[in-house]
Amino acid sequence: MLSRLILILCVFASLAQAKVEPDVKLEAKPEAKHSAQLKLMDAFLAQHHYQSQLLDDAQSKIVLAKYLEMLDYRKLLFTKKDVDYFSQYETTIDDFVHKGDLNFIFDIYMRHKQARIAQIDWVLRHLEKPMSEQRTDAINTDYDNMPWATDEAARQSRWEQHVQNEWILLRLASQDDEKARETLKKRYENIKKRLQRVDSDEIFQTFANAMTAVYDPHTSYFSPVSSEDFDINMSLSLEGIGAQLTMEEELVTITKLIPGGPAIKSGQIQSGDKILGVAQGKDGPMEDIVGWLTRDAVKLIRGKRGSTVRLRLQRAHSDEIDEITLIRDKINLEESAAKSEIKTIEREGKKYQLGVITIPSFYLDFEAVRRGDKAYRSTTEDVKVLIDALEKEKIDGLVIDLRYNGGGALEEAVNLTGLFFDKGPVVQVRRADGDLTVHEDEDNKTYYAGPLAVLINNQSASASEIFAGAIKDTDRGLVLGQPTFGKGSVQNIIDLERFIPTFKNQLGKLKMTIAMFYRINGSSTQLKGVKPDIYIPNAESLMPYGESEEAFALPWRTIQSVVHPDFLLVKPILPALQTRYDKKNQENPVLQNLIAIHAYEKQLMDQKSFSLDLAKRQSEKTTRQEKLLALQNNYRRIYGYPLLTEDDLDKKETDKSEAEKQADEDYQVDAILDIALETVSDYIELITEQPAESTVAGKKSASE
Known part of the structure; x- marks a missing residue:
């Protein structure tokens, strides 16, 4: 061989x-x-x-x-x-x-x-x-x-x-x-x-x-300079805007927003946006960077924590040009760590206290583990602490929010899954030579035994798909949202210099797909991802996205399933739950407005011909802005929030008062989460109305 x-x-x-x-x-x-x-x-x-x-x-x-x-x-x-x-x-x-x-x-x-x-x-x-x-x-x-x-x-x-x-x-x-x-x-x-x-x-x-x-789409080569940039991008301690960049057609393009970074927290940047210009401070001159090398552009974009950078962006789907302002910050593990909150759903005189844990990525402090530090940070350890705090508040159910979670450490996907049942397989990994490894939870403990739901979307990938797939295959909890990204492959980084030492410090790295993930039911997560039990349209539902959109994506395959627990917590009541969801959301104004936004955004994205008459393009831009403003204000009417004006949308972040910044936080709308929480409340009602055919074994002991 x-x-x-x-x-x-x-x-x-x-x-x-x-x-x-x-x-x-x-x-x-x-x-x-x-x-x-x-x-x-x-x-x-x-x-x-x-x-x-x-x-x-x-x-x-x-x-x-x-x-x-x-x-x-x-x-x-x-x-x-x-x-x-x-x-x-x-x-x-x-x-x-x-x-x-x-x-x-x-x-x-x-x-x-x-x-x-x-x-x-x-x-x-x-x-x-x-x-x-x-x-x-x-x-x-x-x-x-x-x-x-x-x-x-x-x-x-x-x-x-x-x-x-x-x-x-x-x-x-x-x-x-x-x-x-x-x-x-x-x-x-x-x-x-x-x-x-x-x-x-x-x-x-x-x-x-x-x-x-x-x-396949995930196998690629990095030159020596690109290898350095790749190593920097993988660091969570980078000071800057929190975005991974690449060069596409001489345009510096944002390929990924790093959880916890200024870019993703601003809500003003999307993957695929092009950076045309960079300026320092509130009043510095805008430097056009089209045609620059990525490494030279990055030098302008990066900077000290607390400093201001202005970016001229060409939008991914509309080609419109906007200028945004960001405050650079240090992107660290704390900022991208799991966070929790309690949401209350009231219906017919009964209140449901639902804990929501949002996990941006499956992280693990490998360096602390290597040092033997027992207090190392990880997704699983942080979620344990959050669950403890939520259970003290006597929550009726728990939602794990994995939307936009692109994955991370395989070990953490396995360990996190293990918090919700006592033992059993979580995922299978098959290598190119046919070697098969089954990763299992083996601690014989269940950290949280209550009603569980997982919220996913088409940007939940890799480790997120492992977790969601295991919860669904064991029927341990309800999976909500839309099908996941469909990345079922495993990559390894090969330093070519190890094999050709003659060219010291002159060679790059090869990132190569060496294995595939398979769920415990034998199905690959590749291409098809994990399908939810209850489908809820999300921000990109009507837009092509996911592994299936990639050229040369590896095919979906199946292997032998493995014996695994089946808690029968969702399947027996799923038809009744789907009926409730359909009836409740048939005329739900929140969902209808969500669908209207998606349909309009898809219409804009599908446009392939643009007038070269200035007045006509200005008119089209005005129409787009008015339509999107109206759709955003529809949400605000439904929720009883103050309506936005065009001036509100045009105002830069650095020009806003503290009161305006606080208002932005107070009046944020997460329609998907709200719809999901209503469905989780229905789920809790239904599972308490009938005797359970199975229970979650190994509940957390008092000594833990």
């Missing part, structure tokens, strides 16, 4: 000394270290990835398409003639990869670079004169289905429409014609400067990720 890998490792010493003779046209040249890395990655992926498949001719065609997409997603640069020329590599990329030959990668990149410089020079000339405000045409943004430009005239037409759209977005952000053109001039000049300092590591990383993408 390892023979091919061993053979490759044996020749790496000589490869380190070998000289690559690239095409003379190349300004950036492939290096011996890149050839060595490529062959090593090829061997690892073929033998140790969960799919265990060797790159072949069929995949070569996909790799080429992915590489071209990563270089030119908007199809502004390459023409059909270029793509036809590149097609010579369609069935040979696998052969090049096996040999570590990178010359074709740099050939394609150089054509991309030349086309980009030609576009920039054209745009800079175009921006010398005032732009037209009145147009009858529209820009098509359906890039996935757009054909390549047929000739130079068609390509320049796309350039003209693209820069017109960029200009309109700046005009809608209150810049006049001259200011908008100056912003764009500086932006394109910055991109041109960046192109002059693109190094071979960056080119290699782009292709390496085109290659790894055909294995």
